[in-house]
Amino acid sequence: MDTSKIQELFKSELKIVCVGPSLFSTAIEKQGFTTYQVDWIPPAGGDRELQALLEIMGGLD
């Protein structure tokens, strides 16, 4: 298969988006790499019914 995008990653400076607990981005930053922290929260505040509704209405990004 075509691995050109993976080869490109292997040659590039890492710029890492971290989605979830900031512990992980802090751990990567400590090693000298760049991270962009996304403070993730469950869609619709974790409300399952509202999530299902939003999904149908295309409201979840």
Add this chain to the structure above:
Amino acid sequence: MNICTRIEKNRYVDSLDTLFMMSVLNEQEGIEVAFASLASDSFKETIKAENLLTDEIRALKGSDFVIVARAESEAAFNKALDIIDKEYASANKVEKKTYRTSKDAVKEHPDANLCQIAVPGEFALSEVTKALNLGMHCVVFSNNVPLEDERKMKELAREKGLLCMGPDCGVANINGAALVLASINNRGPFGICGASGTGIQHVAAILHECGTGVSQTIGTGGNDLKEPVGGIMMQMGIDALEEDPETRYIILISRKPADSVLAPLFCKIEKCTKPVVVFFMGCDRETVEKHGGIYASNLDDCAQRALELVGKSYRLESDEELHQIAAEAIKGVAPYQKYLRGMYTGGTYLDEAMRAMEGIIGPIYSNAPLSPEYKLEVSTNSIRNSAVDYGEEEFTQGRPHPAIDPGIRQPYIMKEARDREVAVIILDFILTPPGHMDPVGYVLRDVVNAQKEAAAEGRKLIFIATVLGTDADIQNKKEQCRKLEEVGVIVAKTNFVAAKLAAEIVRMLGERR
């Protein structure tokens, strides 16, 4: 004692922050026991067992955050809350900008090329899909991701030519960055692709210790080589490492892949122009060699076969040397002490250890035994020779991995140590940047207390430990080993060696009786 609560409707707090709050709360004066969590059904069950489930909490939704404690007084509870609020605020002091979604982050930083995702399993597919569509490679830490979701995310990744490492991926090392729970490793000529995080880390750490290292390590997630997922990421990983000019040798590690997944994998291995060391647990030598692979029989052997390719080797104790160490260790052990207890933080090491021990002392009881008839009825009630995986879901529900939260295993050390028939306790430790900063220090007091208690009763406890990591890790492997050795713990070079030594001790104790 009063039951005190603080409820915040629709406040999301992730499991690491929850853990932080709980550990601070439980240290406060006047607090007998405290819990903090989103009000999920499993949390309600947990606090019900502690007689802390009030009607008010029972009525809460999973999106509500609750702190509940049995406290001396409402005043003591409020004082404790003040302390955690202050400590939480200072620990979470925002020093850099954060984003609401990965889309927002990429909009501002179009150079982002990798996305590390640690969200609850049920949301992983949605986050991975977004990241792949934004053109980023992914490493997915989330566990409990349904296999059909894993298949979908990997098919999308393949279509886009992007890596999707994980889910349930403990280890990846890309361009020298230790991601998720990987150790920090030297860079070198070995590209590793594996479905076992511990396995990858084990081999990479030995390569590091022998003065060589890894080009890239690609953790595929433990389910990649199961039939429903089809080994998509391992196949892509092999192709990528074959074409990567920095990789001169390829190492593949997994528990035995599904038969339907094996055929296309061996097809890839046959076509590789680089030497490929293959450790597929339970796969025989003939099959591996027939397809041009270099056969490895276990994780230590996998590292040795790889080192041979660069003219190096890793010295491990011979059976005769282990016999000598065991003979020395059993001096002072009481005649009624005859069993071992393995306390592991992950399944790969548990599995490897039980296989090594079984050949010397017979079957081992476990919460994840090699044969179902040796399953412990209650995972925390060991019998005879037992080994428990504290990384299993039953222990980690709502809590992070034991490498991050050593408090999962810690309470059981004294429990095992107080069993008069126990002679040997095995502990493993994992070093990784997001992990506990001093995992050995965390349990050292228990180890010392256990030894003292045993000595006061005329017993002797033999502790055997392994430390998985490198001297480049922030916790520093040498320093962690030194702390163990200072209190008389036998530090084994590898998990396999630790298991063989423990079993040899038990065998010799049996012989002595």
